[in-house]
Amino acid sequence: QKEVEQNSGPLSVPEGxxxxxxxxxxxxxxxxxxxxxxxxxxxxxxxxSIYSNGDKEDGxxxxxxxxxxxxxxLLIRDSQPSDSATYLCAGGEGRISNFGNEKLTFGTGTxxxxxx
Amino acid sequence: xxxxxxxxxxxxxxxxxxxxxxxxxxxGHDTVSWYQQALGQGPQFIxxxxxxxxxxxxxxxxxxxxxxxxxxxxxxxxxxxxxGDSALYLCxxxxxxxxxxxxxxRLTVL
Numbered sequence: 001q002k003e004v005e006q007n008s009g010p011l012s013v014p015e016g017x018x019x020x021x022x023x024x025x026x027x028x029x030x031x032x033x034x035x036x037x038x039x040x041x042x043x044x045x046x047x048x049s050i051y052s053n054g055d056k057e058d059g060x061x062x063x064x065x066x067x068x069x070x071x072x073x074l075l076i077r078d079s080q081p082s083d084s085a086t087y088l089c090a091g092g093e094g095r096i097s098n099f100g101n102e103k104l105t106f107g108t109g110t111x112x113x114x115x116x
Numbered sequence: 117x118x119x120x121x122x123x124x125x126x127x128x129x130x131x132x133x134x135x136x137x138x139x140x141x142x143x144g145h146d147t148v149s150w151y152q153q154a155l156g157q158g159p160q161f162i163x164x165x166x167x168x169x170x171x172x173x174x175x176x177x178x179x180x181x182x183x184x185x186x187x188x189x190x191x192x193x194x195x196x197x198x199x200g201d202s203a204l205y206l207c208x209x210x211x212x213x214x215x216x217x218x219x220x221x222r223l224t225v226l
Contacts, residue, residue, distance in 0.1 A: 036217075043219050046217075
């Protein structure tokens, strides 16, 4: 069974520091990876997508992908209290014929708390 | 630009009943996926619709069925409800590779 694994946390980080969230996946065929943020009682919100090895930066967020190690991470710089949420890592199924609209396999999420 | 919308917001049913949940995708999005999220878990893929056909299906029993209409909106039907079906049901619409979730429907089965 294809799996995405995350440390469930909770992860506590002081305000202004860097929060580092990690994820591993089992399906070597996966081509696309996503980070979603989910506030308590709300639905997941897409914050980053990454398809190629290396880093991808968007504002305070940096996603990193290492396909050889089957590892995805999310860095949040200058962490703010509003970043406190559960972060879900998801991998696409990897069907080339359906690339970009594959079913997503999610991890259980990492709960992040930013301490003022 | 309206985002993904779902109805109803909350629903309470009893075991054995049937339920229909509805989803309207973002404007221009032609693909709709449904997920079930139990408390403390990540979303689990139920199925995906494209061009009014079920394109992919996850490991859910036949009690879970769906439909997509010509305007791309979609319904999720669950028959013979079990207590374990209590969850947040999420609809996601996608175009060009990214899936955007609606607010979800919280289903409680008593």
